[in-house]
Amino acid sequence: MSTIQFIGTTPNALISEITNAIIPQLKLELSREFQPKEPTKYLTRLEVCELLQIDLSTLHRWRKDKVLTAYGIQNRVYFKRNEIEELITKNQLI
Structure with missing residues (x-):
């Protein structure tokens, strides 16, 4: 200035x-x-499995071990896309 x-x-x-x-x-x-804040993008279990190229059983285990946080509405389960991307970035191999 x-x-x-x-x-x-x-x-x-x-x-x-x-x-x-x-x-x-x-x-x-x-x-x-x-x-401006980007709206939160939610993914279904199948979309997360497709994105990470994993099986549903692996996703279930990661939820159980608190590797991923799941958000539920009634009987639906969703994951935040930005949290998935942060997990990938945080665990990046050098």
Whole structure:
């Protein structure tokens, strides 16, 4: 950010400097920080198995061992896609 000197500055010059220098940079910084949130994408058990190329029994075991977190609505089971992707990234082999 640039330095503004108030000595010998007229009110109009001060307003002009704020408008031209500070506000655009502030808008840029705020737009970087406040990006719109992506909606959560939920996957079914079969979609997770297809994505990870595993069997349903493996998925059940991972749920039981708390490797993956399942979310249920009545008799339906869902998984958050971003949690699946985080698990893959976290367990990435180097």
